[in-house]
Amino acid sequence: MAQGRGSAMSLVALVFVMICLLEVSTAATTYTVGDSRGWTFNMVSWPAGKRFRAGDVLVFQYDNSAHNVVAVNAAGYKSCLVPRGSRTYRSGSDRITLRRGANFFLCSIPGHCQSGMKVQVNAA
Template sequence: MARFFKTVTCMFLVLAAVVFAEDYDVGDDTEWARPSDPKFYDTWAAGKTFRVGDELEFDFTAGRHDVAIVTKDAYENCVKEKPLSAMMTPPVKIVLNTTGPQYYICTFGDHCRFGQKLSINVVGAGGATTPAAGGTTPTTPGAGTTTTTTPKAGSAASTLGGASILVAFVSAFVALF
């Protein structure tokens, strides 16, 4: 009976970890492209709750678009020079591991000025906002790889995400019995 309980508990925890993380295809069917409506990506993001552990996937045509992680000022003014990170090869997958605001733009032509930019706010895995000092610190990705934004020192965010930590903790606890 104890073995059955352990198995059911572990299955439940694994399922819970999968349920907590969301994968977002940025722009849905429109993908990451210069929109006809300058507020398209604002509208797309409205009503969504982005959490630590979620993943953004930017699909776009190589050579016509890119994804640059930028500061708030660069986002607001569409400053393309010196982004924090830039990815040119689709699909670009970004795992959200830092709470607080995150900013993305396309640096091709006037795409940003015409609305190809995305601003989101990432909350902790439990839903509480814990802004990270200084914004994101992205890793430098290779072509077509996943980028992770890493938590700042003292941040409650984890590179594993809150659900994964919970699964690891409870799994270790269950293994003791």
């Protein structure tokens, strides 16, 4: 009977470890857009080499008297025009959770998007 108990305890321990690993692998990652530079010009290449997942959080740090962040669609991103109904963030420290697929952001201050103050992040 003692051998059966040991087997059951081993199984419980194994299940516990697997649950812990699953939780670690699904934890969201927080990224500061632009890293130490923050949300600024020439952001188009910032995502290169990073692996994003749905649920990860982007933090946009910027001077809110000079910039903003607007979540746009692909057409808005490409044209640097803000589609009707787009969400605009203005806090200077915005936290945006990524959804699966392509996520597009830009600064809507005239000329800023055209100067590269935009970013596309693809989340698996």
